[in-house]
Amino acid sequence: MVVLLDGWWLAALLLLEMAFGLVWNREGLRLLRRPRFWTFLLTAVALGPFLIGRPDVVVGPFHLSREGLAVGLEMAGRAFGLTLAFSLGLGSLSLSDVVALFDRLGLRGLGFATALAVNLLGALREMAAVTWQTIRLRGGMRRPGLALRLFLITTIANTLHYGDAVVSAATVRAFDPNGGRAASLPLRRADLWLAALLIGCGGVLLALAG
Amino acid sequence: MSSYTVRDWVTIGLFGALWGAVEMTLGSYLHVIFPPQANTFLTGVVMGGIGVAVALTGRHFVPNRGSVFFIGVVTALVKLLSPGGARLGPFVAILVESALMEAILWLARAPRRWAFVVGGALAVGWNLPHKFVMMRVLYGGDVVQVYTKMLQEGSRMLGLDPSAALLILAVLLTIRLAVGGVAGWGAWGLGGAVARRLGRREPAPGEVVR
Numbered sequence: 001m002v003v004l005l006d007g008w009w010l011a012a013l014l015l016l017e018m019a020f021g022l023v024w025n026r027e028g029l030r031l032l033r034r035p036r037f038w039t040f041l042l043t044a045v046a047l048g049p050f051l052i053g054r055p056d057v058v059v060g061p062f063h064l065s066r067e068g069l070a071v072g073l074e075m076a077g078r079a080f081g082l083t084l085a086f087s088l089g090l091g092s093l094s095l096s097d098v099v100a101l102f103d104r105l106g107l108r109g110l111g112f113a114t115a116l117a118v119n120l121l122g123a124l125r126e127m128a129a130v131t132w133q134t135i136r137l138r139g140g141m142r143r144p145g146l147a148l149r150l151f152l153i154t155t156i157a158n159t160l161h162y163g164d165a166v167v168s169a170a171t172v173r174a175f176d177p178n179g180g181r182a183a184s185l186p187l188r189r190a191d192l193w194l195a196a197l198l199i200g201c202g203g204v205l206l207a208l209a210g
Numbered sequence: 211m212s213s214y215t216v217r218d219w220v221t222i223g224l225f226g227a228l229w230g231a232v233e234m235t236l237g238s239y240l241h242v243i244f245p246p247q248a249n250t251f252l253t254g255v256v257m258g259g260i261g262v263a264v265a266l267t268g269r270h271f272v273p274n275r276g277s278v279f280f281i282g283v284v285t286a287l288v289k290l291l292s293p294g295g296a297r298l299g300p301f302v303a304i305l306v307e308s309a310l311m312e313a314i315l316w317l318a319r320a321p322r323r324w325a326f327v328v329g330g331a332l333a334v335g336w337n338l339p340h341k342f343v344m345m346r347v348l349y350g351g352d353v354v355q356v357y358t359k360m361l362q363e364g365s366r367m368l369g370l371d372p373s374a375a376l377l378i379l380a381v382l383l384t385i386r387l388a389v390g391g392v393a394g395w396g397a398w399g400l401g402g403a404v405a406r407r408l409g410r411r412e413p414a415p416g417e418v419v420r
Contacts, residue, residue: 044349051359071352079348086298095291109214110280113223117230117284118291125231156267156404159228163220170216177219
């Protein structure tokens with residue numbers, strides 16, 4: 001929708017997104033506290049008056065274009081809308097939702113792999129750090145090329161060893177990546193509101209197009 | 211999917227976690243110490259090269275079709291679910307890189323060194339168009355006008371012919387293709403070295419390892 005709208009309609013959609021975030025998902029609005037995000041948006045606003053359209057306003061030493069400013073604002077608004085929508089969508093996403101979604105799609109193994117990866121991330125990082133320190137303390141850095149090779153081989157070999165233990169645990173629990181009953185996806189009140197909102201906006205767009 | 215065993219999914223999860231760990235530690239570190247502009251020249255190339263090496267090494271241990279793509283999906287989700295990782299750009303980049311590697315491996319049918327090299331080169335090579343594609347998606351069609359004008363103004367200020375920009379882009383692309391090719395070549399050797407270290411023979415394509 002952000003892609004299709006422009007001008008005041010885009011501004012209205014941004015306000016709607018913000019309101020949705022304030023009511024249902026404040027976590028998703030954390031993006032607005034990042035200076036990097038604002039730098040990214042303001043770059044578009046700042047470049048527009050210099051690079052687009054014919055200069056028709058003089059501000060100090062600068063010759064600016066009002067048309068460029070409007071285009072820059074619209075570009076920034078579009079980027080703002082898309083990024084905020086992505087952030088709001090993900091703010092409410094949890095690992096269990098992802099696993100349940102894959103389960104519903106018949107990709108139970110992929111959900112299992114994702115959950116495994118998220119949960120083992122800390123252990124793998126620690127394992128890699130210990131391997132690196134061991135190589136360093138044994139004087140491995142005198143030959144950096146060999147040290148890097150040893151580090152990579154040892155880290156991957158240790159990771160695969162760790163995997164053996166996970167496979168045994170999963171087998172003992174009779175986990176079957178190709179079978180079982182699909183878990184139900186919980187439908188929350190926010191989902192219903194979002195669905196209603198999307199249907200409403202879709203209707204407005206169709207009416208505008210007609 | 212039925213050809214994937216529990217061990218395959220565990221291995222996919224582990225390699226996804228490894229790639230994710232690299233993205234979240236080294237990636238965050240590089241993003242902090244270098245300005246965003248360095249992403250075009252350094253951060254993206256380094257992260258792409260390491261990611262390609264990890265994913266293709268994983269293919270050695272899960273020689274089923276689609277395994278590299280699934281490793282990419284797991285990595286993208288790990289990054290997405292990590293604190294501060296809910297960003298559209300890296301998510302899309304990881305998915306496209308893994309899809310490109312998978313496409314080449316699919317064309318090669320059996321695991322071969324040339325497929326690893328070409329797949330790796332294309333995956334890291336994607337880094338360059340990725341930036342432009344994402345800008346086009348986020349800012350809309352007007353960003354093309356901004357780029358064109360910036361190119362013209364920049365060439366005029368530096369006293370260069372605008373066609374020099376194409377040469378610069380070609381050089382940047384060649385560097386990426388070379389880094390990706392080296393990463394693919396390295397992954398082929400690394401996978402074999404780890405398999406030997408673990409006393410495993412490399413499984414034949416399509417073989418189910420339990």
